[in-house]
Amino acid sequence: MRKLLQKQTSAPKKAKKGPTNTATTVEESKPTIGLLYVAEKYEGWKEECLKILQAKYDKGSRSFARDQDISAALKESPIGQLADFKIILKQCMPFLRFKKDETLAVGPEALDVKLPFDEMQVLQENVDLIKRQIGLEKLEIFFITDESARNKAGSYVSVLRQTPPSPGNPVAIFMAALVFQQNSARTGA
Template identity: 50%
Template sequence: MFREALKTGCYDLQAARDEYRLSCGSGGMNRDLVWRFIDVQTRLITPICPHYAEHVWRELLRKDGLVVNAGWPTADSPDETLKAANKYLQDSIVLMRKLLQKQIMGSKKSNKKGAPAATLTEEKITETRVHFAPDGEILEALQKSSAGQDANFKKVQKLCMPFLRFKKEEAIAIGVQALNLKLPFGEIEVLQENSDLIKRQIGLELVEILSANDHDARAKAGSFSSLLDQNPPSPGQPTAIFLLR
């Protein structure tokens, strides 16, 4: 368990700090939370790096006594909804990067065929519009349902299967609560509140959060609206479209 303790107490905790620091942007990190982080990590790594931990405890934190006698850090129960919202946000940013690369490659191929559309490059793209479908009930048996009998079943299946895979992975990660009929947080709110982070992470000037069910919002995608059909959004998995300004 030595390796697991080192990974969790040092590397994973520092990765969480780095993610928090990036999320704070120009506002900077909360001073009290930074000192709390140092205190917690120092206690966690004491069995592994005792001399270093004692140095930090006395010289940086200015604590009395020895850290080896300070005890294990304590914490309240984690906010599972907040954790789920953060995971959704981070996964969405990763997905947006992949969609950006896919759209860039698609644009280059179109131009090679003589298409009039301007080539998209990471340097040119400054704006994105994120479309996602509203929450819906998970179909217990897709093929046996009325949707499964629909003549247009393949299209229905294309919309439903990504969501079902998403819920399966989430259930493995966080348990039965993942099978609730609705996400425990609002996707629009999470993305809007963190639009500045999305812009910094991907290098954009503008981010708009829109509903794929809104005809006017869909029209904003312009000539790229077909990407919504190629990569249909589903609850928990938005679709990003990148535009030139």
């Protein structure tokens, strides 16, 4: 979250021409509000990949079936029947490798579609600490499945589309209070 906030608040590469009141502009645009989006479980192609890995994992030997067997199961799965399967496959392979490595490190619970704890509850219990550590006035935490919550992101909703949250990896969006108020007014929140 700190890195994302730093990236979002870093100065633009090109300076605007003409006179501006820098102190006012910086203060008005300084992010003081954070929106944190959480996913309860893996969905779509990630969920299908996890199901395949669960079926291809031998708990006794703590090993997976051959990569060719996993790829074959992926091609035979519902996502293997989609027209854009080749595009999805490019996303699946790194995810499969990551989850295989994670499983070997922490055990078969890494293949669960949900976390073994309530991520939303943990974040809610620590909201004051997060606000202090990042320097925010307000932090709201939502499930990504809540459409009205996604609408609060306004133009930043593209961030959620490009890198959607997954269990254990929430996505944070930071904005100035003025932008947040405008987004809230548009969504009626």
